Amino acid sequence: MGIEIEMDRIDSQGNLSQEPYPASIGDEKTKPWMTNDFLEVMSETVTPAADYALEAMHYLYALNTTLRNALAPGELLWPLSMPPRLPKDKSKLVLAKMGPKKEAYLHEWAKRHGYSQGTPCGVHINLSIKPHIVDLVRKQLPDRFPDERSAMNYLYTVVAQGFVRYRWLLTYLFGASPVAEANYLEPNQKLAHPMRSMRQSSYGFGTKFRGDFTNLDRYVARIEEGVKEGILTSDYEFHGPVRFKGNAELKRLHKEGIKYVELRMLDLDPTTAVGVKTVTLRFIRLLASYLIMHPAMPENEVDDVLKQADERNRVVAEEDPRKKTKYQATALAMIKRLAQYANQIQLGPEYTEILDELEDRILNSLMTPSGQLMNYVQDGSLEAYALQRAKRYQEAALESLHPFHGFEDGKIYTTKELKAALDAL
Template identity: 65%
Template sequence: MFSEIGQLVFDNEAVAKTSDFTMGLEIEMQRVDETGQLSQEPYPSAAGDEKTNPWITNDFLETMSEVVTPPAAHALDAMHYLYSINTALRTALSPGELLWPLSMPPRLPKDKSQIPLAKMGPKKEAYLKEWLKRHGFSEGTPCGAHVNLSIDPHVFNLVADNMSDRFSSHIDLQNYLYAKIAQGFLRYRWVITYLFGASPIAEANYFEKGEGPSSPIRSIRQSSHGFGNKFTGDYTSIQRYVDRIEKGVKEGKLISDYEFHGAVRFKGNTNLRELPKTGVSYLELRMLDLDPSSSVGIRTNTLRFFRLLASYFIMSPGLHPEEVNRVIARADEMNEEVSEEHPNDVSKYQASARAFLNSLEMYANKIQLGPEYQEELDDLLDRVENPLTTPSAKLITHLKNGSLTDYALRRATRYQESALQSIRPFKGFENQAHLSADELKHELFKGSWEPDQDKKQE
């Protein structure tokens, strides 16, 4: 079951460190009015300056709010941050404004030219305008949940001390392990789409007449109908990842390296070219639709599952370098097929999904993870066996005249009312241009809760 590195970690009783990832979250949601139209209200001033506040910002549209958490040492810590910052955003909204809980946008106007792009400064605004010319308005509007993961330094130190003959430097090891985890997530992205896909339909005016799926599917956002550039990355190594993106920019297929929106992105240096030399410091995982059953768009159990996956990918044998592109290309095809299946149908790849989750269960048992992981795996196996329990299948039971607007507004109103009842919502963004992670922690919680924040993401 274990790779050479996995066996080393297991023999040194350090397995717990392979699931002890630092986590950060980025959650996008559209601001809407009480009728389910994109909001006409200005950016909420009490949320701070959208150009400088690192914790609440905008993406693509002026109505597309993004909540960003500081890195936290545990899934529950990350969720504490997320709930608190999400509440701060909600209490900053204008009267009558709501946060749309679905990945696919609300009904769009026929004339999309009147909807303002995010006001993020001249350079970013020029980029957005160029992006709009290339892709069209609708393609930039889906929202999602991004999970950032960084490996516990103890893992790097243990491997470096015992396998110095295999890796030329600490950064070489770092890049190797992050590439290995990325390959694992891309290889099994289709499983994530099946289990967590939650964008079965698009509202009016998203697609042009005659375009788009003719019936509900598991995930529009995770399919070829969804967000962004279809440029494929090379995840064989960090150097090849960078070379591929730079070639795309040179050939005009990408506006800039920022436009690469693969399902996984390597992060660690704002200058992409330097990344192989300075080393990856965390992964950005971009394969989750918003979960409308949660006011913040993601659940703690989902984060635990992602941690389990990343640990499994560290500990298990990886792909041979010459196999990486072929295997990921095949996985992309499988993801497209799964994303376009009807939500109520048993997946074409049910047996493969079952086998993968059973393998995860054996791994969790072998390393003696807690009961919360076993419970989550049991729930996810139920989704594999019964597609009616998947998020998209549950969503389509709320369809009314081909729309989820009524359902989304009920949820959005409930979440907003709950946030407005918060005993002590945070009001500190309006007067402070930039709060550090430590300042934010102090201001948000005032000693009522203390996250274990001993590791940093850049």
């Protein structure tokens, strides 16, 4: 498991920061662990891969503290997925300075989709399957999987299908973006009520382009078709809820196989400084484990099932977070199924506690993240709440006894080197 967290740099008044990229964490174009995304002020923190949720959180807290200590005086990190108030003239927003090729892509993207839709931030979780699991599958089914690549492609496809199919449940349980701040929406866009997850809604991030998760061949073909038709500016623009990863070049991914999947459907959790909680990561791992133990859907059914799942996710995302979801009964049944599975594989009591808490969220929508955030909405805004949280988290980071300063010497760490340096803290 590896984690990527996007957060906007802001000033103490809640405006997007005018400060340059923090020099003490190195060159944003070359550092793999601290970089930028759509905007120059949208910082992205990337952890090394970890075997356990607690280990991943250790790396995330260390890197988040590093970033906060590198900010200019008065700078903060906005803790919400939906951006702080934007300028009325969004063309004034500075896109990430990531080199000519990436900058040209970002400008073309903004031209096509508008600046607003590139500004929501989120949590991306990268999941890989340990080699001994792949070996076990091959030993059991040698005729079906003649080599490691075919087994891995199958297993990752099963996981991807499952996460797309049940994305709506994650949106319900962890959605945390009920409102948008000033100037995000166009003047003619009026919303009837707050949402469970505006970032995951039709008003949220990105390109509304459906991927094909039937198998790796069709995944690649669908993206290439989107580029050929001009729907996508490049294969990089595919921002589905799940992405197959392994090589940055789509054709090489096709040849070399899937190495991990990237889950892109989680909002930032503003109740923690790092944007995601250990319980959420553990639930993701449990769900991934459950999914991998079930066969893939028949190939002729995948596209229709996942198309319906996308629509269900839109419905859940756009529900009023103070009201029960239309799919409450299905959500409860899924949680009970996961509880049975956790008992079967003899997981510890911490998983029972997690599932009990999530069942409570399903029974009472006011206990969901978006439901709780509604307590802090003032005049349609969460700015006061977000600033209060941002200042608290920044003060705590600046008081850290042993912040990591290893990026200041310009060193580009390998995964092994960074893990060793962070483990030594």
